[in-house]
Amino acid sequence: MKTKKIFAMGLAVMMTSMNFVGCQQAGGSNDSIKVGASFDLTGSCAQYGIAASNGAKLAIEEYNAAGGVLEKQIEFILEDNKANQQDATNAFKKLVENDKVVAFIGSDISSTTETIAHLAAKKNIPMITPTGTKADITTIGNNIFRACYIDPAQGELLAKFATEDLNAKKVAVLINSESDYSSGIAEAFQELFEANGGEIVRVENYGNSDVDFKPILTNVKNADPEVIVIPDYYEMIANIATQAREIGIDATLIGGDGWDGVTEKTVNNPEVVEGSYFVNHYTVEDSSEMVQNFIQNYKAKYNEEPNAFAALGYDAARIMLEAIKTAGTIDATAVVTALQNTDLECVTGDITFDANRNPVKSVSVIAIQNGQNKLYKKLDAVK
Structure with a gap:
């Protein structure tokens, strides 16, 4: 145009x-x-x-x-x-x-x-x-x-961020197996993270109706990952993060744009997502x-x-x-x-379209600090 x-x-x-x-x-x-x-x-x-x-x-x-x-x-x-x-x-x-x-x-x-x-x-x-x-x-x-x-693009961006910015070598992935969104991000993340030399030490699946995550989180804790990828929406994230911290998991949590809103959902226990990161389309701090x-x-x-x-x-x-x-x-x-x-x-960025009519643009990496979403950096799409 x-x-x-x-x-x-x-x-x-x-x-x-x-x-x-x-x-x-x-x-x-x-x-x-x-x-x-x-x-x-x-x-x-x-x-x-x-x-x-x-x-x-x-x-x-x-x-x-x-x-x-x-x-x-x-x-x-x-x-x-x-x-x-x-x-x-x-x-x-x-x-x-x-x-x-x-x-x-x-x-x-x-x-x-x-x-x-x-x-x-x-x-x-x-x-x-x-x-x-x-x-x-x-x-x-x-x-x-x-x-x-698209979902795979988010997974690739998260893999790039985990490798280059977090220097992660061992990662666990939690997947909502009833969500195309969650599966799409997770699959792309795993493929690129492993291609970059990282190790997926644990993959756990759950469903939309699940409320008790401690059994699968215990398996994750025993695998001792540095980073846990949770691609889902903020209500589920708040529940999972709360239970993860309750059983003593201190790994860095990361995810996709579905995290937008998690700070409001955890306003009474902001420590459960403190230090987490997610990719998003834009930030009010721009x-x-x-x-x-x-x-x-x-x-x-x-x-x-x-x-x-x-x-x-x-x-x-x-x-x-x-x-x-x-x-x-x-x-x-x-x-x-x-x-x-x-x-x-x-x-949400300077937009052009690729051959499949998907936008080509940068994304914002958001860091959760003191209960607030803060712009950590802008990240270009994986080529």
Whole structure:
């Protein structure tokens, strides 16, 4: 796209509970460009869907306040998929068949994103997911893109970090065997860490419903690793970390972007994750003007600090709108071509796309210090 711009604009918006049209009459008009979205707003992963959709809304409001795209306002039509694949299917069909959207943003978790991607590929609707990390989602169609890095990329980055920064030689890996996210990160980590000369001294599996981790953690403790990799989401991490420290494990804990939120979950026992590290898409400590403007505007609108899901939602919306602007039309083929040629400064890094429509960008390594997430370093993707 060869366009790098920083947006720091006033916000003007008319909202309803499930859709809004910035600077337009209620119900929209023939002069609008309809962009659809589907996120989990009320289901089991609503904390992710709400943040991602809020980020997307903010970006679209900013574009509308600046005059829109192709001299038209953006009508953003948002549907709740409740983290359910059938609801995701129904939401997408409504958006395309009834609302006549010309582009799609979403979903949040990989399962609903994958379901929607198959439908979007058949309809040739340009689609970008902010946070669907499962590796093969974008291979479903050449019109499917994502703003986040994929699960294997996180595993490779963690292996690079464990080897080069932590100087780890012996590592244990805990895997949620019921999670594609956890398995994808773990498998990539093990492959690269061993290729770099490291030793995996223990691998333990658990499931979504498990609550007592001390038996497998005892096995890990006996293997005496220097580092333990736990690729899962923050609620599970908080439970595992607490039990690990209770039985005397003092190894360094590391993980992927699912850790975002673990400091809030362990506010009453912050010592259990103290000194841990995780890779994430961005950090509020980034001093760039783009990041700080985004944080300021997001906090002004939602009265809370934006997490990585919010930042990715914001970036995904901007990438899609810039592609429409560059294409000069809402024609799907032209928009997809513009998406593939993206070169855009974003909150989560300067983004281009590889041949599989995955973003090429750096990541932030976050260190947990004194109960706070602190930027440790920026890490380039493994080549």
